Amino acid sequence: MKKLCNLIFFTTLVAPFAKAQLPDDALRSAWFLPGGTARNVAIGGAMGSLGGDITANNINPAGIGLFKTKEIVLTPGYSFNNNTFDYLGGNEKMKKNSFGYGATGFIIGSPPNRSSWTSSAFSFSVNQLASYNNHTYYKGLNNYSSYSEQYLEELTRDGASVQAAEQNYIFGSSLAFRTFLIDSLNVNNQFIGYKSLVSTPTGIIQEKDETTQGGYNEVSLAFAGNQQDKLYVGGSINFPIVSYTRNLSYKETDATDNPENNFAFSQFNEHFTSNGIGINAKFGLIFKPQENFRIGFAIHTPSYIGFKDRIRADMTTNTEAYAGTVSESSDNLNSGNPGETNYGLITPWRAIASGSFLFKEIADTRKQHGFITADIEYVNYRGARFSSPNTNDVTGKGYYTSLNDIIKDYYKANLNFRVGGEVKFDPVSFRLGAAYYGSPYSDKTLKASKFMASGGIGYRNHGFFVDLTYAQVVNKDVNFPYRLNDKANTFASWKNNRGNVLLTFGFKI
Numbered sequence: 001m002k003k004l005c006n007l008i009f010f011t012t013l014v015a016p017f018a019k020a021q022l023p024d025d026a027l028r029s030a031w032f033l034p035g036g037t038a039r040n041v042a043i044g045g046a047m048g049s050l051g052g053d054i055t056a057n058n059i060n061p062a063g064i065g066l067f068k069t070k071e072i073v074l075t076p077g078y079s080f081n082n083n084t085f086d087y088l089g090g091n092e093k094m095k096k097n098s099f100g101y102g103a104t105g106f107i108i109g110s111p112p113n114r115s116s117w118t119s120s121a122f123s124f125s126v127n128q129l130a131s132y133n134n135h136t137y138y139k140g141l142n143n144y145s146s147y148s149e150q151y152l153e154e155l156t157r158d159g160a161s162v163q164a165a166e167q168n169y170i171f172g173s174s175l176a177f178r179t180f181l182i183d184s185l186n187v188n189n190q191f192i193g194y195k196s197l198v199s200t201p202t203g204i205i206q207e208k209d210e211t212t213q214g215g216y217n218e219v220s221l222a223f224a225g226n227q228q229d230k231l232y233v234g235g236s237i238n239f240p241i242v243s244y245t246r247n248l249s250y251k252e253t254d255a256t257d258n259p260e261n262n263f264a265f266s267q268f269n270e271h272f273t274s275n276g277i278g279i280n281a282k283f284g285l286i287f288k289p290q291e292n293f294r295i296g297f298a299i300h301t302p303s304y305i306g307f308k309d310r311i312r313a314d315m316t317t318n319t320e321a322y323a324g325t326v327s328e329s330s331d332n333l334n335s336g337n338p339g340e341t342n343y344g345l346i347t348p349w350r351a352i353a354s355g356s357f358l359f360k361e362i363a364d365t366r367k368q369h370g371f372i373t374a375d376i377e378y379v380n381y382r383g384a385r386f387s388s389p390n391t392n393d394v395t396g397k398g399y400y401t402s403l404n405d406i407i408k409d410y411y412k413a414n415l416n417f418r419v420g421g422e423v424k425f426d427p428v429s430f431r432l433g434a435a436y437y438g439s440p441y442s443d444k445t446l447k448a449s450k451f452m453a454s455g456g457i458g459y460r461n462h463g464f465f466v467d468l469t470y471a472q473v474v475n476k477d478v479n480f481p482y483r484l485n486d487k488a489n490t491f492a493s494w495k496n497n498r499g500n501v502l503l504t505f506g507f508k509i
Contacts, residue, residue, distance in 0.1 A: 034059070038075060039053055083496050126217065132216075179317035197319050204252045219241065242275065259320055269314050307345060311330070373420055476494070
């Protein structure tokens, strides 16, 4: 954690005119529960060895090889998002509902033939792997630290001159300095450093209000072959498309009624957008050692995603008799333009091993009784890497090298588990599933996990099908309002309950 805080100070040296990246940005593109069709979510996302679903594009593309006809699939969805935050004795609850979607696209399967490769299939799909639509709010009384101290530490550690404090940190410390949240410290008219106008021992009320929007989407092109209905081999080329918007408001207010302690309140606002597009590949196979048993294996290469971030920020501080109420914005300091950063991100690679047992596996799927299936997924979260697109940017390269070293320490590899099953009473099917994703953090004090319990019903008849699923997701994580290097960091314990409703319908053509 201390290395992470040291990195925060280094960001101002390499990117004074734009917000630099942090390890949290890497996790946003790697730690998410399975999405896809309603059928896939209903069985916990355990699609690694099952196949026969368009979601196989994103999990194990060999599963597309089970198709021998053409099919069109649509999956709209809706999420009921409820958050609970515990922060310094305060307990807050927030809601954020939103529309979404699962795997949508088409499959073109070839009819059986007499060659060693019995059939083949091609698939195109668009799938939302993660939704960023959420609302974070928490409030608490802190008599230990203030967000002003991050700016104080930043300027002190950089040995920043007064001119640098005014001009070089336009999305953070310069705003604090210009609004007198931080001011120069002088002895006998001699500049000796900086001071914060916030007195933490008397207590300050801290509030963080953050709204996020967007999602991690993936466009997939998959191809798979079927060898005598025993071995299925497939691969997919995928194009991640990421859109993320954050509107943040952070406020500190004097908890006393003293009008003469030189601090009434300070509020920081930030508007941040991040957009990226990338590429990855996924390969897999499914083997049937027995008629009613399938095993599967898939590997996902890291995605390379090119990002462009933009940021605007402003601050208003009331230091009472010291300087009154003063406001400043990054627009005033940057000719009305947002700060921009371009960079690359390599996401962690994944490996999936899975098995399925089918009851009464026969060619006539209408007479099959159901199945149970399970996946184990290995994800190397600490393998995420940032890079600069400018090969001549020596300073930027140094920053990203430091950032990647932090990621190695801050995150760890972990296993994810998915299990599900289906019972079929032609033409209706009933499904249940669950998924558990462990903490990506190497620090055991940061408690985090994701758990999903799901159930659904499906109807298939005369080439038409419709599936309805409800999934209850419980996310546990932590949220830092700010980070300090010279003090222990306070954070909010975050529990997110999300109900997802998915409706998939499609037909064979």
